Amino acid sequence: MRIMFLNQSPMNPEGQATHERTQSLLRSYTSPGTELDLCYPDEFEGAQVFRAMGAQSVLTGLHHAMEAPALIRKTVWAEQVGYDAVVQSNTFDPGVEPGRLAVRIPVIGIMRASLHSATILADRIGVTVPLPGHVPYTRRLLRMYGMESFVTGVRAVGLYGEQMEARKDELFAASVETMRALVRETAAECIVPLGGALVPYVVDPRDLEREVGVPVINTKSVSIRFAETCVSLGMSHSPITYPTANLKPEDFTAKAF
Secondary structure: OOOEEEEOOOOOOOOOHHHHHHHHHHHHOOOOOOOEEEOOOOOOOOOHHHHHHHOOOOOOHHHHHHHHHHHHHHHHHHHHOOEEEEEOOOOOOHHHHHHHHOOOEEEEEEEHHHHHHHHHHOOOOEEEEEEOOHHHHHHHHHHHHHOHEEEEEEEEOOOOOOHHHHHHHOOOOOHHHHHHHHHHHHHOOOOOOOOOOOOOOOOOHHHHHHHHHEEEEEEEHHHHHHHHHHHHHHHHHHHOOOOOOOOOOOHHOOOOO
């Protein structure tokens, strides 16, 4: 089977080394026989919003709204060229819901897949996010998914940005402290770490789990394996929940007039 792992923003021309390292890690999560490609949306107007907000350490979900059309177009292209499923890289699921309205192959959102996996392992889930601006945004998504009753708290680690590999020890310590607080103060029994650029790309969830004492979900591996399950069993999103019009790929790029 072929799975596209779709990044949230266009590829940085200077980021080939990061691409290779990340793709290698993601491929290590796949089952034998699965081909996984880390792909990117085409350059689009508004892509700079993510970098501008990130430079200020204020990420609120606005950039995800700007990204959605480009992510949908890439999802349509994925189906057209023969991918069996698309996993949206970003842990806040941008473009997933509307993307399902455009294709019949499985489109997997990391946040939703990880939350539901966590509820199979525990009754009370703690969620960590990179920055304070992510907290209210995450709560809105939890309400939309109907998962509020499972989540004991959403707390920010307080770190994000480029060159996080150089701050790995600092990130690890801050993550452990935040997760331990969720366990201690909210009685969380399992942790879902949102912000995949931090966990698992920099810090391994297994190392955090050893320090925190409860399961820490690897959001990337869980979502990849769920996508594999869907493809292997011939499952996809319901045509009643997500009806799909008969559209051509060019309909997603052509202007109305």
